[in-house]
Amino acid sequence: MTGIRTMLNPKTTAVVGVSTSNPFSPGNVIFRKLAFENGIRTYPINPKGGLVEGVEVYKSITEAPGEIDLAVISIPAEYVPKTLIECGEKGIKAVIVVSGGFAEIGGDGVDLQSKIVGIADEYRISMVGPNCIGVYVPDVLDTFFLPSERVARPRKGHAVIISQSGGWLVERLEEFAARRVGIAAAVSIGNEAQTKVTDFIEYFGNDDDVNVIVCYLEGFGEGDGRRFVKACRKIVVEKPVIVLKGGESEAGHRATQSHTSSLAGDQAVAGAAFQQYGLIHARDEDELMAYAKVFSFEPKHMKSSRIGALSVSGGHGVIASDEASPYGLEFPQFSAEEQSLMREVMTPAYQSIASFRNPCDLTGSASDIDFERVLDRMLKIEKIDAGLLLLLPYAPGISLQIGARVANVSKQQAKPVVAYVPDLEKYEVIIRGFELNGVPVADTIEEAVQMLNGIRKRTKFLQSIGAC
Amino acid sequence: MTGIRTMLNPKTTAVVGVSTSNPFSPGNVIFRKLAFENGIRTYPINPKGGLVEGVEVYKSITEAPGEIDLAVISIPAEYVPKTLIECGEKGIKAVIVVSGGFAEIGGDGVDLQSKIVGIADEYRISMVGPNCIGVYVPDVLDTFFLPSERVARPRKGHAVIISQSGGWLVERLEEFAARRVGIAAAVSIGNEAQTKVTDFIEYFGNDDDVNVIVCYLEGFGEGDGRRFVKACRKIVVEKPVIVLKGGESEAGHRATQSHTSSLAGDQAVAGAAFQQYGLIHARDEDELMAYAKVFSFEPKHMKSSRIGALSVSGGHGVIASDEASPYGLEFPQFSAEEQSLMREVMTPAYQSIASFRNPCDLTGSASDIDFERVLDRMLKIEKIDAGLLLLLPYAPGISLQIGARVANVSKQQAKPVVAYVPDLEKYEVIIRGFELNGVPVADTIEEAVQMLNGIRKRTKFLQSIGAC
Numbered sequence: 001m002t003g004i005r006t007m008l009n010p011k012t013t014a015v016v017g018v019s020t021s022n023p024f025s026p027g028n029v030i031f032r033k034l035a036f037e038n039g040i041r042t043y044p045i046n047p048k049g050g051l052v053e054g055v056e057v058y059k060s061i062t063e064a065p066g067e068i069d070l071a072v073i074s075i076p077a078e079y080v081p082k083t084l085i086e087c088g089e090k091g092i093k094a095v096i097v098v099s100g101g102f103a104e105i106g107g108d109g110v111d112l113q114s115k116i117v118g119i120a121d122e123y124r125i126s127m128v129g130p131n132c133i134g135v136y137v138p139d140v141l142d143t144f145f146l147p148s149e150r151v152a153r154p155r156k157g158h159a160v161i162i163s164q165s166g167g168w169l170v171e172r173l174e175e176f177a178a179r180r181v182g183i184a185a186a187v188s189i190g191n192e193a194q195t196k197v198t199d200f201i202e203y204f205g206n207d208d209d210v211n212v213i214v215c216y217l218e219g220f221g222e223g224d225g226r227r228f229v230k231a232c233r234k235i236v237v238e239k240p241v242i243v244l245k246g247g248e249s250e251a252g253h254r255a256t257q258s259h260t261s262s263l264a265g266d267q268a269v270a271g272a273a274f275q276q277y278g279l280i281h282a283r284d285e286d287e288l289m290a291y292a293k294v295f296s297f298e299p300k301h302m303k304s305s306r307i308g309a310l311s312v313s314g315g316h317g318v319i320a321s322d323e324a325s326p327y328g329l330e331f332p333q334f335s336a337e338e339q340s341l342m343r344e345v346m347t348p349a350y351q352s353i354a355s356f357r358n359p360c361d362l363t364g365s366a367s368d369i370d371f372e373r374v375l376d377r378m379l380k381i382e383k384i385d386a387g388l389l390l391l392l393p394y395a396p397g398i399s400l401q402i403g404a405r406v407a408n409v410s411k412q413q414a415k416p417v418v419a420y421v422p423d424l425e426k427y428e429v430i431i432r433g434f435e436l437n438g439v440p441v442a443d444t445i446e447e448a449v450q451m452l453n454g455i456r457k458r459t460k461f462l463q464s465i466g467a468c
Numbered sequence: 469m470t471g472i473r474t475m476l477n478p479k480t481t482a483v484v485g486v487s488t489s490n491p492f493s494p495g496n497v498i499f500r501k502l503a504f505e506n507g508i509r510t511y512p513i514n515p516k517g518g519l520v521e522g523v524e525v526y527k528s529i530t531e532a533p534g535e536i537d538l539a540v541i542s543i544p545a546e547y548v549p550k551t552l553i554e555c556g557e558k559g560i561k562a563v564i565v566v567s568g569g570f571a572e573i574g575g576d577g578v579d580l581q582s583k584i585v586g587i588a589d590e591y592r593i594s595m596v597g598p599n600c601i602g603v604y605v606p607d608v609l610d611t612f613f614l615p616s617e618r619v620a621r622p623r624k625g626h627a628v629i630i631s632q633s634g635g636w637l638v639e640r641l642e643e644f645a646a647r648r649v650g651i652a653a654a655v656s657i658g659n660e661a662q663t664k665v666t667d668f669i670e671y672f673g674n675d676d677d678v679n680v681i682v683c684y685l686e687g688f689g690e691g692d693g694r695r696f697v698k699a700c701r702k703i704v705v706e707k708p709v710i711v712l713k714g715g716e717s718e719a720g721h722r723a724t725q726s727h728t729s730s731l732a733g734d735q736a737v738a739g740a741a742f743q744q745y746g747l748i749h750a751r752d753e754d755e756l757m758a759y760a761k762v763f764s765f766e767p768k769h770m771k772s773s774r775i776g777a778l779s780v781s782g783g784h785g786v787i788a789s790d791e792a793s794p795y796g797l798e799f800p801q802f803s804a805e806e807q808s809l810m811r812e813v814m815t816p817a818y819q820s821i822a823s824f825r826n827p828c829d830l831t832g833s834a835s836d837i838d839f840e841r842v843l844d845r846m847l848k849i850e851k852i853d854a855g856l857l858l859l860l861p862y863a864p865g866i867s868l869q870i871g872a873r874v875a876n877v878s879k880q881q882a883k884p885v886v887a888y889v890p891d892l893e894k895y896e897v898i899i900r901g902f903e904l905n906g907v908p909v910a911d912t913i914e915e916a917v918q919m920l921n922g923i924r925k926r927t928k929f930l931q932s933i934g935a936c
Contacts, residue, residue: 026864029864100821100831101820104782104823105821105823133832145832145864146832146863146864147864149894150861150862150863150864150894163783164783165781165782165784165786166781166783167780167782167783167784167832167860167862168781168783168784168787170781170860170862171860171890174890174892178892216783218783218786246783246786246787246790247786247790248790249789249793249794250793251790251792251793251798251799252786252787252789252793255782255785255786255788255789255799255825255827256782256786284791284914285787285912285913285914286914311635313633313634313635313638314572314633314635314724315631315633315634315635315636315684315686315714316633316636317723318633318686318715318723318724319636319714319720319753320723321715321720321722321723322714322716322719322720322752323752325717325718325719325720326717330719331723352569352573353568353569353573355572355573357723363568364601364614364635392639394614394618394619394635395618396492396494396497396613396614396615396618424620424642424646426617444753444754445753446752446754
């Protein structure tokens with residue numbers, strides 16, 4: 001635990017494996033980031049010495065003056081054990097091994113990996129990797145060996161992403177940034193040789209700054225799957241844990257063998273187990289993004305699977321119904337009386353063309369005030385426990401203020417509301433209006449339905465254990 | 469047919485239902501577009517006369533001087549029959565009825581709809597609608613009553629979109645524009661009272677400028693479903709027809725009843741029938757977009773379901789395998805010999821860390837030349853019939869030229885290749901490089917797999933009828 005804490009907030013770092021001839025080597029990219037972009041005191045290390053970016057290069061970790069909190073190692077695999085011993089002798093408690101060439105290549109790599117785990121354990125070093133891209137903590141540090149202009153960095157927020165695949169993690173950073181979901185940390189755990197996903201689950205479970213944890217997993221070592229779900233169970237009442245499992249298909253599972261081969265076994269710990277322990281199981285990347293985004297808003301509970309929907313187009317209601325059906329989410333029919341209650345607050349000219357059969361279609365003629373008033377009445381109908389707004393803002397009567405206006409209505413009520421508005425720059429004022437006022441905005445109708453499904457799944461679990 | 473041709477290329481138009489007091493009424497929006505944005509000679513019509521945008525308003529269609537090719541009607545439903553008779557007397561052969569308040573509201577609306585169909589038939593008018601937003605033909609005309617700044621217009625191209633839902637169509641225009649798929653026309657068919665989707669299928673089937681047709685359907689009138697699939701069957705060898713059926717779930721089907729209620733029945737004409745007649749059946753909006761985009765590139769045939777994949781990250785290969793599995797697409801294992809043939813063309817320093825077990829992971833260390841050379845060798849392996857490039861361009865060795873470079877390799881070979889690169893502005897040079905050289909780029913791994921699935925489905929159909 002201390003090692004992880006230090007790793008995520010180091011005062012001094014060292015990068016082992018800078019090059020004095022190639023400014024684009026991974027070690028140099030990492031060094032420049034830590035030293036200059038993150039502004040952390042950082043020692044570059046290379047046995048040849050010399051200068052990098054005008055900074056003196058030390059010939060070994062042991063030669064570097066003063067204490068070091070975190071060492072990032074990016075050198076050929078064969079040299080890693082020796083360097084790790086030096087880190088131990090120096091008293092370094094946190095190490096990230098970026099280098100590949102360990103268990104993922106099989107054969108000798110497996111032995112080499114055992115060896116470095118032995119060394120890390122002996123010196124009580126928290127080691128992340130090997131074969132990883134390390135950690136990113138907004139405003140603190142970034143050990144990714146990817147040039148800054150190649151990878152988006154989401155703003156500071158309350159979600160955490162932990163991934164057994166570095167490439168997958170980089171994609172999520174792009175997506176979280178684009179969808180405006182802030183993160184507290186991102187961790188590429190690589191071969192998970194020593195420090196495990198579970199260690200980070202325990203760490204972030206105790207971090208009050210974190211409100212949702214997202215994991216991409218391909219497999220577990222012997223017994224690790226059980227430890228993982230148990231650790232999650234301890235925190236899921238407080239904060240949702242969302243899991244996407246790569247390799248769930250047989251073909252996908254085979255592919256994991258050439259990727260993170262050390263992580264075979266325990267394949268059974270998935271689906272049913274995730275659900276039993278209260279994790280939110282995402283079936284694909286789209287679901288994962290929907291769940292991550294909606295939970296970053298700390299949504300209200302959804303007491304049943306019954307939704308009331310408002311749209312500007314009947315087609316959207318049809319699509320939403322088709323999307324909701326496989327999730328077991330329903331749009332219950334409104335009684336004639338309930339329909340009248342909503343109809344009577346519509347602008348008189350459009351009362352006869354609007355449909356109040358759920359999903360309701362207020363038509364392209366409706367304006368902001370119609371959506372406000374009808375939503376207010378709809379959310380009060382007892383048979384529904386969530387609101388879905390399908391608000392393609394093309395209709396002339398919809399202003400850019402509709403987001404804030406409608407979100408303010410939903411604030412007054414105890415039911416969760418999500419909105420669908422395409423994530424386009426021209427709708428930014430609408431989307432911001434919604435999101436600043438607590439209504440998450442989905443980029444597709446499917447995503448909006450998935451958001452509600454995530455909320456419902458979680459509430460159902462909490463209900464089952466009497467926690468809500 | 470003549471009516472449709474005139475509707476899509478009118479020399480003179482009239483808009484019935486402009487307002488002299490409300491510049492934002494649907495009629496006025498349509499008038500401004502036709503008259504000024506499309507530059508078509510257009511008569512504004514309102515029984516009160518007066519001026520709109522400085523143009524003289526005629527009190528009726530019959531009073532307007534000269535011939536009129538197309539009339540767009542946007543007035544309360546009850547006045548539509550009289551106006552339609554005037555159109556007939558004037559000799560107008562194409563009419564778009566934007567107005568709602570017909571079969572979709574039930575009761576009297578159903579009778580009113582029968583009445584206008586009778587009038588249109590009597591005068592041999594091709595009538596689209598009612599309850600629609602009309603047609604958009606790039607560089608020709610746009611009858612949508614949505615302000616220009618609210619809706620994207622894709623560039624001119626070779627795809628056609630036909631939709632029973634106006635809202636759905638507007639969303640697709642946004643998406644086609646964002647994903648750079650050009651269109652030849654977009655048609656909102658509304659209640660489909662007289663002119664049917666099938667009429668447009670027949671029309672565009674004969675239009676050499678069209679290379680793919682995309683339809684959103686919620687239902688068919690009695691016998692219309694069979695007529696539709698038969699019309700499609702006549703053209704699918706020439707050009708793919710992609711269909712998304714709204715209301716496939718029971719809940720969704722119920723929702724169609726409050727939307728386009730005239731279109732009940734024939735619900736059975738879906739899934740299996742689509743396949744039998746050679747249509748490409750999209751299960752959701754994502755699949756539809758993937759198929760539309762890939763076919764707009766007129767891809768090569770894919771002789772089997774076996775794919776070879778190259779990636780920068782093992783995680784991407786795992787995700788691709790999971791996505792491909794439900795579609796029955798496979799990544800066959802490469803023999804030791806095949807692996808060696810690919811390995812030997814890699815940069816020596818990375819030969820040992822790259823994996824050539826399909827999906828192959830060239831790792832984040834690989835550069836443009838590695839992808840070029842390995843792809844070239846891979847596409848020559850007999851057991852695969854398509855190439856999949858999972859190219860998240862974060863790796864320092866990947867340049868912005870990789871798109872064009874790798875696409876040029878794929879040009880030389882008879883197998884289709886698709887790429888995954890996130891659709892971000894910073895990767896625009898890469899994406900353009902791919903697409904200008906014939907390789908469609910997907911925005912997600914899932915979409916790339918769906919693109920290949922679309923190609924495979926079509927090739928399989930063509931193989932089954934001996935057409936390839």
